[in-house]
Amino acid sequence: MGQALVEIRNITKRFPGVVALQDVSFTINEGEIHALIGENGAGKSTMIKILSGLYRPEAGGEIIFDGEPLREYSALESLHRGLVVIYQDFSLFSNLSVLENIALGPYVKAGKRLVDWKAMEAIAKTTLEKLQLPLDLNTPVGSLSVAKQQLVAIARALANKARLLVLDEPTSALSKGEVLKLFEIMRSLKNDGISLLFISHKIDELFAISDRFTVFRDGKCMGTFAEEELDDDRLISLMVGRKIEYKIFGKNKRDDPIMEVKNLSKAGQFRDVSFTLNRGEILGVTGLVGAGRTEVAQAIFGLNAFDSGEILLEGKPFKIQKPSDAVERGIAYVPENRLQEGLVLCKSIKDNLVITILRAISNRAGLLDQGKKSAMTAEWMEKLNIKPVMPELPASKLSGGNQQRVVLSKWLATNPKILIVDEPTNGIDIGAKSEIHQILRDLAEGGMAVVVISSELPEILAITDRVIIMRRGRITAEKFCEGLNQEDILSKAI
Ligand SMILES: Nc1ncnc2c1ncn2[C@@H]1O[C@H](COP(=O)(O)OP(=O)(O)OP(=O)(O)O)[C@@H](O)[C@H]1O
Numbered sequence: 001m002g003q004a005l006v007e008i009r010n011i012t013k014r015f016p017g018v019v020a021l022q023d024v025s026f027t028i029n030e031g032e033i034h035a036l037i038g039e040n041g042a043g044k045s046t047m048i049k050i051l052s053g054l055y056r057p058e059a060g061g062e063i064i065f066d067g068e069p070l071r072e073y074s075a076l077e078s079l080h081r082g083l084v085v086i087y088q089d090f091s092l093f094s095n096l097s098v099l100e101n102i103a104l105g106p107y108v109k110a111g112k113r114l115v116d117w118k119a120m121e122a123i124a125k126t127t128l129e130k131l132q133l134p135l136d137l138n139t140p141v142g143s144l145s146v147a148k149q150q151l152v153a154i155a156r157a158l159a160n161k162a163r164l165l166v167l168d169e170p171t172s173a174l175s176k177g178e179v180l181k182l183f184e185i186m187r188s189l190k191n192d193g194i195s196l197l198f199i200s201h202k203i204d205e206l207f208a209i210s211d212r213f214t215v216f217r218d219g220k221c222m223g224t225f226a227e228e229e230l231d232d233d234r235l236i237s238l239m240v241g242r243k244i245e246y247k248i249f250g251k252n253k254r255d256d257p258i259m260e261v262k263n264l265s266k267a268g269q270f271r272d273v274s275f276t277l278n279r280g281e282i283l284g285v286t287g288l289v290g291a292g293r294t295e296v297a298q299a300i301f302g303l304n305a306f307d308s309g310e311i312l313l314e315g316k317p318f319k320i321q322k323p324s325d326a327v328e329r330g331i332a333y334v335p336e337n338r339l340q341e342g343l344v345l346c347k348s349i350k351d352n353l354v355i356t357i358l359r360a361i362s363n364r365a366g367l368l369d370q371g372k373k374s375a376m377t378a379e380w381m382e383k384l385n386i387k388p389v390m391p392e393l394p395a396s397k398l399s400g401g402n403q404q405r406v407v408l409s410k411w412l413a414t415n416p417k418i419l420i421v422d423e424p425t426n427g428i429d430i431g432a433k434s435e436i437h438q439i440l441r442d443l444a445e446g447g448m449a450v451v452v453i454s455s456e457l458p459e460i461l462a463i464t465d466r467v468i469i470m471r472r473g474r475i476t477a478e479k480f481c482e483g484l485n486q487e488d489i490l491s492k493a494i
């Protein structure tokens, strides 16, 4: 095993009313893939923001990097020392080209004024070759797929001579094949002696790639463990402090159509998509990322105009043009990238939660009923276990997973007739998954028609009554979930 590259010693970080990290110590070795795991709000992102110089820890702790302590805890210091974080939004410049994104950093770092395009091109080329990434250097980054953007971010880190590369939930928007490609690159970086710190809520992925695991719980470090010392149960109990079971719910067969989708087509996205949705059921939609699932959902919600086909709502043709048409008819849609589309970051948890139901909590004069507003907020914060329990806190100060919960509850609170949720538990820790499953089941039991789009087959099998499998824009199978197993679904998805 390699030597210590980063020694994190007694790091504490407080925010008003919250101790995000409490006396945390652990070590990352040279050339290892180190997993950082913990429930939503456990302090993972705070830890890496300290590493990248975005936050300063409380006095008393220190971080030794390659034998020398960090002194300033500034972004520049971290960059100079080779500590590079790839956040979930990659922070790439989407209107700049691949070349500029990769090679501008080393330039700025060297304090050069004149841009030597030839030299930049050489840097970008070698890095891309190293990653075996045949990309056109002139492509604007914004036009690339999420997976490719991520690889450009990694290339940029390499061009900056990264020694420690931190990846905060890098796989949440990737397809299976893209994840494998990312893992391949992570392993080759590791073989070159680079250390990687990998954050994810997907336990099978963590086990597939990590050498050692550090577990956070409530801002405290529960220890670092070698991969051989752990199995799923042990890891989960270290993280959550109790046993978690993936509950499989009983399946219903309903025949009470609320919506019929007939031969929906859109060039380049999906073709001949037809299905019926019943009241009181959960319909799963699965398939590989890129199979057209999200595009269909957005078409139904008025976010994506389709070329042909029709939708019947409660037996009558439904002419959908914009999302407000759908909302008016009782359809709610919770998008996959909730953080970009679903939250007003500067507003409080409370304001975000009630934004969709203002009418329901206003009195006859149209004034907001503050009592109702507080009661609704308290109810949903408890149902989805949103932490910290501070309704007035701006949403920007919540952890990623807790932000997801706010967006989810804001749509659940509208009490729609049809609820479409795209990857409902993406970014949500394993402890809370079953709570969200229970809520969705309860809503269906209450008569709501629920559509769950999910790539996670165990999730589909646990909560849905029926499943549609999509591949390359077409439905390849429709099945009742009673007695179904993962292989049955996979064979239709690939
Ligand atoms: N800028 C801030 N101001 C106030 N509180 C904050 C701030 N940033 C984080 N926190 C709080 O610190 C705690 C740890 O948050 P952090 O984002 O590190 O969690 P996490 O482990 O990354 O969780 P997730 O899996 O949900 O992303 C949370 O209670 C969060 O609300």
Ligand SMILES: [Mg+2]
Pocket (backbone or CB within 6 Å): 044, 045, 046, 399, 400, 401
């Ligand atoms: Mg986080």
